[in-house]
Amino acid sequence: QKEVEQDPGPLSVPEGAIVSLNCTYSNSAFQYFMWYRQYSRKGPELLMYTYSSGNKEDGRFTAQVDKSSKYISLFIRDSQPSDSATYLCAMSVAGGYQKVTFGTGTKLQVIP
Amino acid sequence: DSGVTQTPKHLITATGQRVTLRCSPRSGDLSVYWYQQSLDQGLQFLIQYYNGEERAKGNILERFSAQQFPDLHSELNLSSLELGDSALYFCASSVTGDLGETQYFGPGTRLLVL
Numbered sequence: 287q288k289e290v291e292q293d294p295g296p297l298s299v300p301e302g303a304i305v306s307l308n309c310t311y312s313n314s315a316f317q318y319f320m321w322y323r324q325y326s327r328k329g330p331e332l333l334m335y336t337y338s339s340g341n342k343e344d345g346r347f348t349a350q351v352d353k354s355s356k357y358i359s360l361f362i363r364d365s366q367p368s369d370s371a372t373y374l375c376a377m378s379v380a381g382g383y384q385k386v387t388f389g390t391g392t393k394l395q396v397i398p
Numbered sequence: 399d400s401g402v403t404q405t406p407k408h409l410i411t412a413t414g415q416r417v418t419l420r421c422s423p424r425s426g427d428l429s430v431y432w433y434q435q436s437l438d439q440g441l442q443f444l445i446q447y448y449n450g451e452e453r454a455k456g457n458i459l460e461r462f463s464a465q466q467f468p469d470l471h472s473e474l475n476l477s478s479l480e481l482g483d484s485a486l487y488f489c490a491s492s493v494t495g496d497l498g499e500t501q502y503f504g505p506g507t508r509l510l511v512l
Contacts, residue, residue: 329488329503374441385456390440
């Protein structure tokens with residue numbers, strides 16, 4: 287079993303829809319949770335970063351962490367065609383220089 | 399533009415060969431990370447350096463090695479190349495390399511092994 291599981295999609299939604307992207311994980315020591323967006327043939331860019339449990343909002347994006355369920359989500363409100371990309375979740379443990387473990391990514395397509 | 403530069407952008411080589419990928423971090427960043435991204439494996443962390451020293455090791459093969467130089471640029475050496483090494487190799491950098499810190503990714507080097 288992979289440490290981080292993410293549905294690869296693709297996920298197709300109409301413009302303006304609310305998008306929900308999710309990851310589950312098995313390592314209860316994960317404390318830092320991140321979401322990256324990656325456009326085709328480009329490097330990933332950090333969208334959201336949260337520590338431990340709770341919600342964090344930034345514009346149209348909301349990141350949610352439920353450590354009791356080992357489940358994290360990224361919500362995108364009022365989705366736009368420019369949101370079409372692959373979204374990768376990532377997480378790491380606390381306590382020093384540790385590697386970040388990535389999900390395999392969910393491909394999102396927002397249809398105009 | 400993240401400020402991280404990688405060369406070359408594309409590399410085509412044959413099995414058994416050796417190649418070197420180069421990365422220059424953002425100005426002021428002391429930590430460099432290397433990642434491999436392939437269709438079947440997704441994004442895999444390979445190795446992290448901080449101010450010239452190796453800090454964390456991930457899924458890096460013994461045929462691969464890396465180093466960070468005094469001017470903070472880094473090189474990833476891939477030897478005895480196999481078809482399965484074909485992938486996109488990303489370099490990222492951050493200021494301190496501390497846990498949870500934002501990493502800034504370069505545009506990647508696309509390696510094709512024939």
